[in-house]
Amino acid sequence: MKSYKIALIPGDGIGGPVTEAAWEVLGRAARGAGFSLEGTTFPWSCDFYERTGTMMPADGIETLRGFDAILLGAVGWPARVPDAVSLHGLLLPIRKAFVQYANIRPHRLLPGVEGPLRAGAFDILCIRENTEGEYSGAGGRVHNGTDDEVAVETSIFTRKGVERILRFGFEEARRRRGRLASVTKSNAQKHSMVFWDEVTARLAADYPDVTVTNYHIDAMAARMVMAPESLDVVVASNLFGDILTDLGAAIQGGLGFAASANINPDRTAPSMFEPVHGSAPDIAHLGIANPIAAIWSGAMMLEHLGEPAAAAAVMAAIEAATARGIGTEPGKHRTTEITAAVLAALA
Ligand code: IPM
Ligand code: MN
Numbered sequence: 001m002k003s004y005k006i007a008l009i010p011g012d013g014i015g016g017p018v019t020e021a022a023w024e025v026l027g028r029a030a031r032g033a034g035f036s037l038e039g040t041t042f043p044w045s046c047d048f049y050e051r052t053g054t055m056m057p058a059d060g061i062e063t064l065r066g067f068d069a070i071l072l073g074a075v076g077w078p079a080r081v082p083d084a085v086s087l088h089g090l091l092l093p094i095r096k097a098f099v100q101y102a103n104i105r106p107h108r109l110l111p112g113v114e115g116p117l118r119a120g121a122f123d124i125l126c127i128r129e130n131t132e133g134e135y136s137g138a139g140g141r142v143h144n145g146t147d148d149e150v151a152v153e154t155s156i157f158t159r160k161g162v163e164r165i166l167r168f169g170f171e172e173a174r175r176r177r178g179r180l181a182s183v184t185k186s187n188a189q190k191h192s193m194v195f196w197d198e199v200t201a202r203l204a205a206d207y208p209d210v211t212v213t214n215y216h217i218d219a220m221a222a223r224m225v226m227a228p229e230s231l232d233v234v235v236a237s238n239l240f241g242d243i244l245t246d247l248g249a250a251i252q253g254g255l256g257f258a259a260s261a262n263i264n265p266d267r268t269a270p271s272m273f274e275p276v277h278g279s280a281p282d283i284a285h286l287g288i289a290n291p292i293a294a295i296w297s298g299a300m301m302l303e304h305l306g307e308p309a310a311a312a313a314v315m316a317a318i319e320a321a322t323a324r325g326i327g328t329e330p331g332k333h334r335t336t337e338i339t340a341a342v343l344a345a346l347a
Contacts, residue, residue, distance in 0.1 A: 107126060
């Protein structure tokens with residue numbers, strides 16, 4: 001029987017329970033489709049940091065490299081470890097080291113979920129650049145703690161980085177409804193964002209079947225609220241994509257529904273699948289975290305592994321559960337109840 005090696009990193013807070021839920025559903029889907037998932041759990045988290053002084057061992061990246069994919073829950077517990085330490089010690093280095101340059105985040109309403117817009121149907125695929133841009137980590141501080149203190153954080157946009165994320169977006173648009181929205185702020189940021197627009201225009205010539213529209217990030221934020229049905233594929237830089245995908249999560253009913261995949265399209269290293277939401281310290285011990293975002297992310301993992309039938313079965317099971325009103329509103333059902341409903345639909 002075909003088997004895939006999956007690294008599980010539940011991380012912090014609700015990352016644990018939602019990863020457990022996703023893992024149970026994925027295991028069941030795998031059995032149903034005639035393959036198996038072999039999981040190895042890594043306890044890397046803020047707890048781990050407090051015990052060892054690092055978020056993951058020095059050879060953590062090399063350990064993960066041997067897996068077919070990574071399923072991650074959430075990283076961060078700011079009351080105990082500063083976010084800048086925990087995220088730069090675990091999540092962000094994985095995205096960069098494994099060249100997971102495409103962060104894919106689908107935003108659409110599941111059956112039974114109304115969402116705050118009370119809008120009609122929409123189906124947006126946000127594609128966020130995931131390895132450079134505003135998250136490059138280039139910069140520094142001088143004259144710390146004095147009146148002359150200076151902080152510099154430089155965005156880095158490389159030709160290679162911008163081209164590959166836009167090309168990925170064009171390919172997705174071609175597979176979907178043929179529309180690509182490229183998001184910049186080239187009216188204000190005259191170097192990096194004008195460069196991005198130029199690359200978009202140049203690549204567009206290779207995709208005459210794709211309709212391209214350039215939006216400024218502020219206008220896109222408004223459009224996602226006012227006319228989400230007008231959007232198909234949306235490509236944005238790292239930080240812009242980060243912000244737009246929380247907005248995407250909001251219009252689809254909340255962070256509990258927002259799935260994401262950190263993809264290495266060249267398959268030179270494992271890809272990582274994680275819900276958009278964080279560790280949610282405020283509800284972490286209440287047992288009410290919605291596991292749907294994590295389960296949906298798991299379906300994206302199955303798709304990436306080359307198991308589209310199992311992925312489709314998981315999505316259908318999620319939709320069957322929400323269509324019955326299970327997990328459609330925050331706190332209405334417990335994590336275990338939602339998981340049970342998805343498992344039942346899968347059976
Ligand atoms: C996300 C998160 C992360 C990001 C944080 C936790 C660093 O907000 O995956 O969207 O900004 O990428
Ligand atoms: Mn985010």
